[in-house]
Amino acid sequence: MKKIMKKNMKKTIPLLITMLFFLCQTAFALDLATAKAQGLVGETVTGYLAPVKATPEVQKLVADINAKRKAMYEKIAKKNGTTLQAVELLAGKKAIAKTPPGQFINLGKGWQKK
Secondary structure, three states, X not given: OHHHHHHHHHHHHHHHHHHHHHHHHHHOOOOHHHHHHOOOEEEEOOOOEEEOOOOHHHHHHHXXXXXHHHHHHHHHHHHHOOOHHXXXXXXXXXXXXXXXXXXXXXXXXXXXXX
């Protein structure tokens, strides 16, 4: 009986450690609101985010969100019979207008706090 328990424990412990690692990694993943509040990312006139302080985690977040934004912008452009660039610029204006004071924006002249 003890041999069976030891054998099962040898299999279970590495599995638990692996699961804990992935749970912790997910729990500490950077989200957009946190990244903006910490001054890690900011809005640009192009309608996309850009890193203010680039780290691999920030760059991944920016790439993921910008890919989703671009897909949405393309749908909007197609639906309204306009160009992707026109939608991007309008989205950029709206995003900058909605950015709260203290967060970063880039109007084409470098980063500044709004």
